[in-house]
Amino acid sequence: MSVMNTEVNTAMKFSTVKRHFRESIKSLGRNSWMTIASVSAVTVTLILVGVFALIMMNLNKVATDLENDVEIKVLIDETADEAAEKALIEKVKKLPGVSEMTYSTKEDELTKLVKDFGDDFKLFEQSNPLRNVIYVKAADPQQTAKVAKTIDKYEYTYDVMYGEGKVEKLFNFLNISRNVGIVLILGLLFTAIFLISNTIRITIIARRDEIEIMKLVGATNSFVRIPFLLEGMWLGILGSIIPIAVVTTLYHNIYKIIAPRLQGELVQLLDFSPLVYQVSGLLLLIGVLIGIWGSFMSVRKFLKI
């Protein structure tokens, strides 16, 4: 008796691949209304996801910029002599968690003040009320408060200052908006997957007799399944075209308007490239994934023949 020939061909033949692509594209045209419906759903979803992504990534950039700007200002007590000052500087330098440190004399500080607020402050050149200062940056900005408190305990520090409270509030706000954004995006993705699986389901119902015959003449499950998965993929790709165009144009214009105004400021927008390419790639990937996932869900239910 013959042995089952299961190793017919593990690698799919090129003609088969061509057939699958042909079938999947034909099916898009045959169910054109459902195709339009799903593509629209994916389009709306991905436009929102894309805009959210642009906002989120820029907010993240702002947060990082602000974070990196946080520094500790250590005022050195006037009673400290040169040796004591040096000892303090050495101690701060050796403190773990300190990444950067600059020393600035009270004369330097006054010059800065004059530069920032005008010549009126030149009056103080006669008797400078300022103190020598050490500027310290924490390696991890989140640890700023801890580093500041440690330095405060050292001898000959008059005062230790950092933007206490404000930074924490900003990060809180950013985290909340990030979470809200993620929940919204997940909801939208879910809707798009649902619509795509419905489209594929209708396609499958329309082709039930065909599937039945395919199975009868010995088509494997994957042979039956692949055209539907490809169809889902096309829906995703078609649905990502408009969002990519929207995101690109939108950011191009926003960048053109806003970027010049932020010149020299602490906070900067992310550059057009590579951000827009990253977001576009992300949208395409999400489109393809929800397309394939959506059709996989409905094919799985229908192909238990």
Next chain:
Amino acid sequence: MIEMKNVTKKYPNGVVATNGISVNIKQGEFVYVVGPSGAGKSTFIKLMYREEKATSGQIIVNGIDLATLKNKKVPFLRRQLGVVFQDFKLLPRLNVYENVAFALEVIEEKPDEIRRRVMEVLELVGLKHKARMFPNELSGGEQQRVSIARSIVNVPKVVIADEPTGNLDPETSWEIMNLFEEINARGTTIVMATHNREIVNTIRRRVIAIEGGLIVRDEHGGEYGYEI
């Protein structure tokens, strides 16, 4: 070729379609399966190509044990069988040629091999000149010929037919039967469920009669044996 031992099929709704059937069909045989409607004929046929899975008992088709056959491997069983139905099951969007070629496409046969084999079977069933026509342009008999061509295009060892003449007029039925005889003469085993008394009584072959889920008669060169 086809061996059943004590095969029982109980459907989830409690209906017992076959109740311990044992039968042995040899390579090259021509077997009629007869019996009243609802006697279990269709189930008996469906069990062979694993459309239905037996509740208990053993079925071996062409050396494959269907009880232990994994669902994933069923396609490879089907490739060794040809199946013909009462309602032809042709794809209306495809023409005659494409309908037959479909059976080879899904098993990923080479394109030039597909062309050669399809033309060969269309010649055999006498429809070479109608290769470009669509199913709705053909008579019932011609459609059944296409479906027979499709069932034998991958050179199966067994052709299983479920009332292939059920929708055809007597004259056309005879033509279809001649075709089956020709296929059988080439060494292909044929298992055919039928209600056609005239055919069974004229072309005398082995007859298996099923009633109430049991084989009540199994004789070579037998008669249809039921009054209509």
